[in-house]
Amino acid sequence: MTRNLATQLEQRLPSxxxxxxxxxxxxxxxxxxxxxxxxxxxxxxxxxxxxxDLDLVVEGDAPRLANLLAERREGQVVIHRRFGTAKLRCQDxxxxxxxxxxxxxxxxxxxPTVSPGSINDDLLRRDFTINAMAIHLDPDNFGKxxxxxxxxxxxxxxxxxILHEKSFVDDATRMLRAIRYEQRFDFQLETTAEQLLxxxxxxxxxxxGDRVRHELELILKEEQPEKPLQRAxxxxxxxxxxxxxxxxxxxxxxxxQARSVTYPPPLGLYFSLLVYHLSQKEGEDFIARxxxxxxxxxxxxxxxxxxxxxxxxxxxxxxxxxTYRLLQxxxxxxxxxxxxxxxxxxxxxxxxxxLNKLRYIKTSLNGKALQQLGIPPGPRLGEILRSLHEARLxxxxxxxxxxxxxxxxxxxxxA
Ligand code: ATP
Ligand code: MG
Numbered sequence: 273m274t275r276n277l278a279t280q281l282e283q284r285l286p287s288x289x290x291x292x293x294x295x296x297x298x299x300x301x302x303x304x305x306x307x308x309x310x311x312x313x314x315x316x317x318x319x320x321x322x323x324x325d326l327d328l329v330v331e332g333d334a335p336r337l338a339n340l341l342a343e344r345r346e347g348q349v350v351i352h353r354r355f356g357t358a359k360l361r362c363q364d365x366x367x368x369x370x371x372x373x374x375x376x377x378x379x380x381x382x383x384p385t386v387s388p389g390s391i392n393d394d395l396l397r398r399d400f401t402i403n404a405m406a407i408h409l410d411p412d413n414f415g416k417x418x419x420x421x422x423x424x425x426x427x428x429x430x431x432x433x434i435l436h437e438k439s440f441v442d443d444a445t446r447m448l449r450a451i452r453y454e455q456r457f458d459f460q461l462e463t464t465a466e467q468l469l470x471x472x473x474x475x476x477x478x479x480x481g482d483r484v485r486h487e488l489e490l491i492l493k494e495e496q497p498e499k500p501l502q503r504a505x506x507x508x509x510x511x512x513x514x515x516x517x518x519x520x521x522x523x524x525x526x527x528x529q530a531r532s533v534t535y536p537p538p539l540g541l542y543f544s545l546l547v548y549h550l551s552q553k554e555g556e557d558f559i560a561r562x563x564x565x566x567x568x569x570x571x572x573x574x575x576x577x578x579x580x581x582x583x584x585x586x587x588x589x590x591x592x593x594x595t596y597r598l599l600q601x602x603x604x605x606x607x608x609x610x611x612x613x614x615x616x617x618x619x620x621x622x623x624x625x626x627l628n629k630l631r632y633i634k635t636s637l638n639g640k641a642l643q644q645l646g647i648p649p650g651p652r653l654g655e656i657l658r659s660l661h662e663a664r665l666x667x668x669x670x671x672x673x674x675x676x677x678x679x680x681x682x683x684x685x686x687a
Contacts (some may be wrong), residue, residue: 275424280317280417281309289326292365296328297409305332306372308391308406309417315402318427319457326367329394329406334358334371355371356388373397377442383420384442385638392420399446400453401426401433426462433462438610440468444475447509448487448500455499469507476512480493481563484513488562492542498527501546514558529612540571544609552576567603574606575613585622592630593662599626624686634671635660637679645679656682 281290284536293309300307308329316323330337335351338358342349347362356371374389375397384397398404401423408416417424426433432454434440440447447469454461461469476484491500498519504510505519526545530537544684547558555576559569578599584590585598599607604627611623637645637660639653656679663669669678 275417275419276415277314277317277417281407281415284317284320288363288365288433292345292362292367292566293326293328293409293410294414295345296337296367296369297414297630298411299341299344300330300332300337301410301412303337305330305337307331307337307409308377309409310391310406310601311398311403313663314407315423315427317407318424320437328367328369328409329372329391330369331372331391334369338369338531343420355386355602361493370394379478380475380482380595382442391418395420396435398435399439399443399449401431401435402453404435416526422538430457431462432459432465434468438521440472441475443522444472445483446477447472447476447507448484448491448504451500451503451507451509452487452491452494455496455503466507469509473512476509477584481561485494485562487540492539493536496527497542498523512559514550514554516546516554517547517558518549522549526612530608533612535607538571538605540568540603540605541609543568543573544575544606545613547572547574548579548609550576552580567605570603571605571609574602575609578602578606578610579613583620584615585620586616590622591666592625593665595622595626596633596662596665599623600631604631630665633661633665635664635675637675642679645676646683647679661683 285293297307309326310329311327311328313323328334333357335349335353335358338349338351338360342360342362343349345362347360349361350359352358356373356645358369360367360369371390372391372394373386374393375384375386377384393405395406395418401421403423404421405423406418407419408414421433421435434446434450450461450462450465452468453459491497494500501510501519501523502521503519505517510517510519523545527542530541530545534541543564547555552556552573556566557570561574564572585595607623607627611620611627614620614623635657639649639657642653642656643649647656659682660669660675660679663678664675669675
């Protein structure tokens with residue numbers, strides 16, 4: 273008997289969403305197109321988990337359906353003709369519509385060759401059985417489950433199963449996706465899938481840096497990324513990204529600490545901890561392999577550089593200004609990463625002193641004010657400003673008046 277999820281849809285989807293997909297289903301019928309809810313939302317509905325993204329697949333012209341729906345409901349659409357996809361926004365609701373498609377891979381790691389297809393073709397190109405289910409939205413079949421690969425049974429048995437033997441070869445990012453879902457839901461990679469994953473580990477090299485980074489970022493956005501990372505370490509998958517990476521117990525200790533300091537942690541912080549035990553050279557290889565962009569790359573670079581320059585920060589009686597000088601060239605994220613990574617409480621204290629206080633301390637007098645005190649522009653002015661800043665950091669001066677007094681003293685001494 274075909275499973276019908278109409279009741280679940282009615283009970284679990286907020287009413288505006290339900291109403292919108294019903295209207296879409298009616299419009300699709302008028303156009304003679306099939307319409308389905310697909311992917312994560314179906315899985316989450318069956319799991320009884322909250323879900324936010326509504327992904328629809330159209331057997332027919334998705335951009336056309338999206339345009340008509342937008343006209344009727346005063347929504348806005350963004351169309352990607354080339355991909356046959358559309359994003360529709362109605363009030364504060366957003367849904368993605370895609371034309372059902374069949375995919376073939378010219379060679380491992382290639383982007384797929386795409387042609388229009390049926391819902392079954394569209395499900396066949398997906399990653400795992402639990403993500404390869406759909407729900408009919410046309411009014412006559414509303415709520416009927418389409419489950420050609422036994423996704424519902426695998427949900428019950430808590431299994432991550434691939435659809436065919438070449439799945440990881442076609443698209444090796446699925447290996448990272450597999451462990452992400454496995455650990456998020458507390459499932460198990462099905463035995464054959466695990467064997468194939470181990471067999472196909474090296475296929476990760478066929479995938480572009482951008483795509484590997486994207487999947488790694490999705491892992492880092494999970495609630496407890498240390499779990500899939502540890503699993504990736506055990507399976508040898510992390511080592512395929514860089515041979516020196518480890519997803520070991522250290523991350524299990526440090527990632528929760530990162531979350532307790534700042535939530536959600538910036539990606540740069542997680543990335544810096546992930547690569548913390550790499551050398552600077554290895555860090556550069558990691559950044560290049562994943563094509564890690566600007567701010568995150570800087571956090572990683574600074575963390576690995578600061579890690580090697582920590583010893584002077586543990587010397588006794590380090591003044592605030594000396595602490596400042598040792599840290600001023602590093603990004604705050606990298607300083608936080610080193611504080612979390614380090615087990616020395618003195619170091620901890622100093623890094624946090626810089627992050628919470630010292631980096632915000634400014635002098636009251638600026639260059640212009642110093643000129644008004646009679647110091648001509650030039651290198652000497654810069655030096656006096658720096659010395660004044662140090663005096664302020666070390667609490668030798670606390671007010672503007674005290675700064676003026678100190679500058680006058682220096683001038684009288686021929687500074
Ligand atoms: P999440 O809760 O993580 O967002 P999701 O299932 O919505 O889960 P997305 O990454 O948003 O995951 O992708 C949407 C759907 O697209 C998936 O359910 C899956 O069917 C399909 N998909 C995504 N990436 C791949 C891939 N690399 N190979 C095959 N199918 C994929
Ligand atoms: Mg999603």
